Amino acid sequence: MKGLLHKEFMLVGKQLKLGAVVFIALIFLFNLPKDSDSFSPASYIEAYTLMMSIVLTMSTFAYDEQTKWNIYALSLPVSKNQIVRSKYLFALIILGLTSVVFVPMMFFLPGGFSEEQVFSIQIIISLALLFIALMIPLIYRFGTQKFRVAFLAIFFGSIALAFLVKQLNLFSLSSFQMDEAGLNRAVFFLLLLSVALLVVSYFISCRIFSKKEV
Amino acid sequence: MNALELKNVGKAYKGFALKDVSFDLPEGYIMGFIGENGAGKSTTIKAILGLVHSEGDICVLGRDKKEITAVKEHIGVVLEEATFPDQLNLLDVESILRGVYKTWDQARFLALADTFRLDRKKKIKDYSRGMKMKLALAAALSHDSRLLILDEPTAGLDPVVRDEVLDMLLEFIQQPDHTVLISSHIISDLERVCDYVTFIHEGRILFSMSKEALSEEFGIFHGGEAEVAALPREALCGLRRGKFGCEALVRRSCVAGNIPLEPAGIEDIMVFYGKGDPQ
């Protein structure tokens, strides 16, 4: 299975490099003073890593469809489940890589290691996991074309929604009616939930893929 | 031991179905799996490899189809439609396969690539069809393969490439535990080299036997309408009417010994069967 992951990385190599460049640029770009009330730069950047892992994973699916890779892959000594697993692992690795690079960087950003930053990062990671958990089975079921359309709609839709929410000040972390401990628990719970859903998603994807005829 | 055993394999699609596909391929030989386009060769091969679900029993290298993923370590595959991702080059492919096959032999793969004169740095999308196929063949031969399955490997390729492939196959079966299943609708290359022939037509196996037995079984009869009509019904397998007489494919066992028959080649048999019921 190592070979499968190898293949994904080789294919998205260029995109990955480009993404890394943008990533670093963003870090410098956001290294500007911001008022503490707005979303911290860290969360914007972490959101970017969320996008990266999603977009790159989607690319690997697109490449596969283009070259009918699955037919060849299944002539190799790898099971259908292993193929599915490599997709999830890939998405997680990208997410993990960018997060790991990012955490030390946080020291250099305005706001540093504030509570708020840590919270928003955790939330965004949870969102990333949830999105991956949703995306992969859908791509297996409907293919990348249909999914792309849905993805764009959801993505811009949720940005618009978040923006709206922010503007209307309906929901602000600092004014949330929960004490620190409660907030900690809630965010942690969210993280656990997304991990659990990711696992469930894996089994669903396996099922969908095993039924598929190549 | 049989390298391959199929028993009543079936697979239904809309408008096409494999039915009761059964044949055995003994270890150490080359089997030509022939049939016209759309007869079911690729579907059968996909069933053998577990790429599609199928009914019936399939035994590959002595193991049941449930264990097919593990057995693939010892199966080398060259498929018509599946290739490697276009953006990669040969060296990328090598590093991928190195991480997939336990018995991967890097030196052998690179040596084969050189023999086939494949550019190592060129992107696969710039490879010609023949080069892509040779790449797949090199990969198929670079791990501990005991069974080679090739699906229309030489369709659309020039005789030089076909010859190279033949050379490789002959080299491959120098080991008595190496077996080859090659499907093709172009039989001329294989005719001499095949030990066994299995003919599939509209999803059913019409016959599966050794090539020697085949030449004993069938013959071609030339004659006029009346003479052809005089032949016993069960002997007739195919008929061709022409201006100057008729040609019939007959079973030698069903006709009298004194009737002169010409040897029937595999292609002849394919064409006659393809023309449908002679009665």
Next chain:
Amino acid sequence: MKLAISNATGVPIYEQLKRQIKAAILAGELRGGEALPSLRTVARELRISVLTVTRAYTELEQEGFVANVQGKGCYVREQDSDLLREQFLRRAEEGLGEAITAAWQAGLSAQELHGMLDILLNEKHQGE
């Protein structure tokens, strides 16, 4: 030993193999006790199927020319060269029989046929 398969003659491949091996035995190129090349080697070199070679070797064994030793290969048997000669004599007879039939169809006389035979013998001799 030289072996070659011709597609043009219409003689089955296993039969061609048999004849060439028998000829080699008769000519003394293959001695008693000598091993025939392995099945797979012959198949590869001549680009024919293994079963075809197997058939040739098996029939040669049945006809008493070779002996198959399990696990070791095929070995030439000490030959009764008279037996071999007889086989070839019979083939010469058959060939002559066919030539006579064809000659009659062409309207050749016995004398003309004899003349033709002399010319051909001369040519073949010079070719050697």
